[in-house]
Amino acid sequence: MILRPVRDSASDAATVREIYQAAFGVPPLGDRERARADVRTRRLAVADQGGCWFAEEDGLPLGVALSLKREGLWGLALFAVRPEAQGKGTGRLLLDHALAHARGCLRGMVVASEDARAARRYHAAGFKLHPTMALTGAVDRTHLPATGGIPVHLGDASHFALLDSVDRGSRGAAHGEDHLALLRTSDELLVADTLGGSGYCYRLGGRVMMLAATSRRVATALLAEALARIPEGESADVRTLTAEQDWALDVALAAGLSVSNRGYLALRGMRPPTHYIPSGAYL
Numbered sequence: 001m002i003l004r005p006v007r008d009s010a011s012d013a014a015t016v017r018e019i020y021q022a023a024f025g026v027p028p029l030g031d032r033e034r035a036r037a038d039v040r041t042r043r044l045a046v047a048d049q050g051g052c053w054f055a056e057e058d059g060l061p062l063g064v065a066l067s068l069k070r071e072g073l074w075g076l077a078l079f080a081v082r083p084e085a086q087g088k089g090t091g092r093l094l095l096d097h098a099l100a101h102a103r104g105c106l107r108g109m110v111v112a113s114e115d116a117r118a119a120r121r122y123h124a125a126g127f128k129l130h131p132t133m134a135l136t137g138a139v140d141r142t143h144l145p146a147t148g149g150i151p152v153h154l155g156d157a158s159h160f161a162l163l164d165s166v167d168r169g170s171r172g173a174a175h176g177e178d179h180l181a182l183l184r185t186s187d188e189l190l191v192a193d194t195l196g197g198s199g200y201c202y203r204l205g206g207r208v209m210m211l212a213a214t215s216r217r218v219a220t221a222l223l224a225e226a227l228a229r230i231p232e233g234e235s236a237d238v239r240t241l242t243a244e245q246d247w248a249l250d251v252a253l254a255a256g257l258s259v260s261n262r263g264y265l266a267l268r269g270m271r272p273p274t275h276y277i278p279s280g281a282y283l
Contacts, residue, residue, distance in 0.1 A: 003053050003054065024080065036204075039181050050101045052065070063080060068283070070176060071173035109278065130242045130267060143254050143256065152191070155189040162198060171273050182282060197217060199221075201222040207236075211277040213275040239262065245274065247275075
């Protein structure tokens with residue numbers, strides 16, 4: 001078994017997708033999902049060369065770990081091992097090398113699936129596992145809460161300094177140029193900036209990709225506006241909510257969404273953010 005870095009190339013991005021599909025039993029990705037995954041892989045391969053690794057045997061890639069480091073926060077963006085290589089030390093080897101990229105970071109974050117073996121590895125690495133919820137279903141717009149007078153408008157790259165400021169307040173680290181990748185792969189960026197607080201939300205179809213705010217009131221307004229903008233006929237999908245995010249439950253349940261348990265938010269050196277919904281790809 002050898003490890004090699006993930007390169008910024010179309011072939012390595014395709015290999016990452018193949019391992020992901022095999023590991024989690026998902027069908028081939030559509031054009032848009034494939035493009036989003038490749039943007040994430042190539043972005044991290046450039047920005048985080050020390051945190052992105054393939055595990056290979058006899059030239060066959062068996063697993064991959066993509067991790068990032070932003071202003072003292074380490075995050076695991078993808079961790080996948082082919083079924084035939086699971087339980088044989090491949091995952092442990094990959095995670096150990098990805099965690100080496102966390103050297104000097106006081107905080108860590110992983111959006112984790114229900115997989116018991118991965119949960120054990122994160123726990124052994126010092127992460128606390130916080131059970132998370134997903135909110136899904138058709139949006140009942142007649143019962144969506146009002147935005148409380150907080151103006152929410154479309155954002156663009158000119159707002160990135162504001163977004164980084166909100167990031168630092170809500171999760172302790174800015175996303176930096178990850179925001180450019182998020183903007184490229186989302187339908188829209190929603191921004192709120194008032195004397196009483198600021199925040200933003202990325203939406204892709206029915207999915208709330210990421211949301212961050214400096215207050216409960218702004219977070220509530222952003223989520224309500226994002227749900228209201230989901231196209232008719234598309235199901236809403238709001239993931240990775242911990243018990244601390246009851247404001248999001250208030251909005252989503254009022255809008256008729258269903259709640260279910262789904263995986264964990266694994267954190268090290270930090271408490272679950274209150275006004276923040278992480279992205280699995282960029283955390």
